[in-house]
Amino acid sequence: MSDQDTDHINSSDLVWGGAAIAKIIERTERVTFDLLEKNQLPAKKVGGRWVASRRKLIAFLTDAAQI
Known part of the structure; x- marks a missing residue:
């Protein structure tokens, strides 16, 4: 993940x-x-627990649906 990617995640x-x-x-x-x-x-x-960006999950699944 680049610095630019992390700038948009809060x-x-x-x-x-x-x-x-x-x-x-x-x-x-x-x-x-x-x-x-x-x-x-x-x-x-992270520390034994899964973590994800809500925005990235939705974008990933939206892109996958268009295949």
């Missing part, structure tokens, strides 16, 4: 935890954790 944009990410992407927790562990979503583990 703490209210961050989604902490696989369960919260599942709600954003409208998938079950089980499916979401599988996607996260396979690095198929734009997220990372």
